[in-house]
Amino acid sequence: MFLRGVNVGGIKVLMKDLTSLLQDGGFQDVKTLLASGNVVLNSEASDPLVVQDGCNELLRQYYQREIPTLVFTEDEIQELAQPFVLPIPEPASDHHAYLTLCNSVFDAHELGEAIGRLDAQRYDYVIVGRTVQWIASKGTSTTDPVAKVIQAQAKHRILTTRNHNTLIKVAKIFR
16 A cells, blocks of 8 residues: 655654554555655555554554545556656656545546636646646646646645656555
8 A cells, every 4th residue: 555644734754753653553564755755555454545544543643633644555556657648748858747646536526627627728637546647847836727726625635746756666666
């Protein structure tokens, strides 16, 4: 399973501390990627929502506050790490492919509808499972109109955005 810490609310979470917390909480083969809360782990539970609830409870007890997470299965990550669905505009080196990970398919569709209210001919996106995939020019991942819609939606939903390359790195951890 892939765990993504969504918002640590200003708390500095060290990856070694997160690894220890999750291992002590009963998860196995805990591996972190980057210093951003990306974690790959194994669990006896096969339902990602059960794993997510367990992780959220561990974090709530340890940090004494809500720190919502998103959990995706290995199959979901392997699918998301496939070649990007949307064509990358040329020059490709001037653009980044992003995936906004959502808590549910419903949330992904709601986010897609909000993005769709932008100029549909200018802002391409595609919904894949619990994610919304989109492209932004390099250096605009927080100022792009799609990014602004996502930031507004993040106030009401549990979601987080990752560069497609990050998901490829996470998928390699499973192999």
